[in-house]
Amino acid sequence: MTSPWVSSWMDEDGKTVNGIMVIHDDLKNPKNKCQFDDCSICYKPWSSHGKHQLCSLQCGHMYGLSCIKKWLLQSSSSRKCPQCNTFSSYEDIILLYPPRICVAAHQKASSTRRFPFTKQGYLQFKDYELSRMIDAQKLQAYARKLQADDRDRMVIAIDQQVDALYLREKLAIKWDALKYAEELVLGKQMIDALRRLANPLKLRIDALERRACTFERRACTLGRRIDALERRIDALGQRVDAFESRVNFFCSMYMEHRTRLAQQKKNSKPRWRI
The missing domain is CATH 3.30.40.10 (Zinc/RING finger domain, C3HC4 (zinc finger))
Structure with a gap:
């Protein structure tokens, strides 16, 4: 978010206009946001x-x-x-x-808005800033909802990962017991029977390992999204909080401009000698 600044420009009649310029930052209304x-x-x-x-x-x-x-x-x-x-x-x-x-925001060509130092310019600036604040509040609420949904999904993914790891551990204990028994028994038929029991267990253990890794990656992805949304919420909060200070800045600069014009007008009056 860029702060407003005092500037001057030429109007359609070629006259110099003094006022405030702002960069139209990238706030989007949720109903117009592309999903x-x-x-x-x-x-x-x-x-x-x-x-x-x-x-x-x-x-x-x-x-x-x-x-x-x-x-x-x-x-x-x-x-x-x-x-x-x-x-x-x-x-x-x-x-x-x-x-x-x-x-991306850093690649966009910044568009500017101009508000002259007039009563109408002040009202337009105030309306503009108010609309931006309302848009920021709506987007902030929308981001919080997305963040809450992602947190719920992350908790589910972590629970699924824990369940998969727990079941894998139970099967791994059984598989270790079968492999140990295979080393102790004598006779090819008994060894083959133990292997027929052990091999499917190994396949299930590997599948559960892959499943746990999938849930872990999903939880990590959701965690990154939650962090990104938190930064978005903070940035929008700054935009909401800046409304009053930006309007006060316009008023302050407007008063300075009027004082300067009055002083210039006073200095331009001819002085008569007695």
């Missing part, structure tokens, strides 16, 4: 080309290219969509070329 502007893994805007190009898996969920590649290559035995757990592979990635793309 597909951010990658759900890193929670940053994707691009129309390059490393973070918009892409999707066969299940339809969309991500930034670099993020989903890294996600799928982390574990060759557990390649699933982060959102729906559909089995996916690197070959399933489909590059997308949408008609519009959300641009």
Whole structure:
């Protein structure tokens, strides 16, 4: 958020106008916000080309290219969509070329608003700042709701991870007992019977290990999203709190401008000698 500043510009008639200029910062009304502007893994805007190009898996969920590649290559035995757990592979990635793309804040061309030092200019500035404050409050409430939903999902993912690890540990104890018994018994038939019991257990143990890793990655992703939303909430809170100080700044600069004009008018009057 950039603070307003005093400036001057030329109007349509070529006259110099003094007033306040502000940068129209990137606040969006929730009902106009595109639901597909951010990658759900890193929670940053994707691009129309390059490393973070918009892409999707066969299940339809969309991500930034670099993020989903890294996600799928982390574990060759557990390649699933982060959102729906559909089995996916690197070959399933489909590059997308949408008609519009959300641009990161630092890449946007800043648009400015001008408010002259007049009564009408003050009212327009106050209305503008009030509307921005209301938009920020709405977005803040929306971000808090998303954050609460993500916290609930993260708790569920952690519980699922703990359950998978607990079951894996129980099966691992049984598998260790079977392997130990296999070393003690004599006779090929008995050894084969123990192995027939042990091998399925090993497959289940490996599957539970992959399942626990999936839940762990999901919890980590949700944790990053929660942190990003917290930063968003803080930034919007600063925008809400700045309303009064920005309006007071306009009033202060307006009064200084009027005082300066009055002084200039006084100094420009001819002085008569007696």
